[in-house]
Amino acid sequence: MSRDTVLTGVGRADPQRHPSEARLLDYACGSLAGSARLVVGAHLLTCPACSRAVGEFERVGGDWLEALDPALMSPEALPLALARIDRPSPPAAPAAPRPEGWLPVPDAVARASLGRRRRAAGAWIVPVSRGPGAERCYLLGMSAGRGAPAHGHRAGEMTVVLRGAFCDGDEVYGPGDFCEHDGSIKHAPRATATGDCVCLIHTDGPLAAVDWVGRLVFPLLGVG
Numbered sequence: 001m002s003r004d005t006v007l008t009g010v011g012r013a014d015p016q017r018h019p020s021e022a023r024l025l026d027y028a029c030g031s032l033a034g035s036a037r038l039v040v041g042a043h044l045l046t047c048p049a050c051s052r053a054v055g056e057f058e059r060v061g062g063d064w065l066e067a068l069d070p071a072l073m074s075p076e077a078l079p080l081a082l083a084r085i086d087r088p089s090p091p092a093a094p095a096a097p098r099p100e101g102w103l104p105v106p107d108a109v110a111r112a113s114l115g116r117r118r119r120a121a122g123a124w125i126v127p128v129s130r131g132p133g134a135e136r137c138y139l140l141g142m143s144a145g146r147g148a149p150a151h152g153h154r155a156g157e158m159t160v161v162l163r164g165a166f167c168d169g170d171e172v173y174g175p176g177d178f179c180e181h182d183g184s185i186k187h188a189p190r191a192t193a194t195g196d197c198v199c200l201i202h203t204d205g206p207l208a209a210v211d212w213v214g215r216l217v218f219p220l221l222g223v224g
């Protein structure tokens with residue numbers, strides 16, 4: 001299947017852009033937390049190559065733990081562990097339905113997608129999670145050919161495409177693609193003309209408008 005075909009389809013993925021090896025390692029060893037972990041996890045759901053890499057990191061970590069010399073544990077450790085196993089866990093809530101045309105997403109994202117959409121200038125936003133600090137995670141939808149006003153960032157940003165595709169300068173990001181920027185970038189991502197685009201975004205700080213359009217629109221969307 002050609003890249004162009006994939007970009008026009010919905011609900012299918014052939015990711016071409018992936019998290020760095022360091023990010024995947026952070027994910028495997030559990031040091032990537034919060035919504036950054038959620039966004040990388042959403043990419044893993046659609047990317048066999050990165051899932052294999054994380055599985056390999058976890059296997060190597062497990063082998064390393066097994067090779068450690070045994071350590072003496074406190075006498076209470078075993079009873080405490082057994083008591084936790086016996087404790088009944090609360091019944092799991094039924095999984096939220098995946099929005100039509102989207103790639104598979106973590107349940108927390110499917111659940112958040114049912115929330116109220118803030119709309120402005122051909123875009124919409126639904127919050128997914130907040131904090132700690134300035135950390136935010138949200139879903140951004142852009143109508144075909146429309147986009148976010150030009151903006152800078154006060155901190156890093158991670159994005160994974162859940163539906164459609166968007167352009168950022170000369171780059172095109174399709175279904176399942178992952179991109180990460182530090183706080184120095186200024187850009188104006190825009191959905192391709194082939195269809196609506198939905199992205200899951202993690203940021204460590206609010207957007208910084210570079211003109212009056214952003215200053216008007218970002219407060220309406222709740223990201224300024």
Ligand SMILES: [Zn+2]
Binds near residue numbers: 019043047049050051
């Ligand atoms: Zn990948």
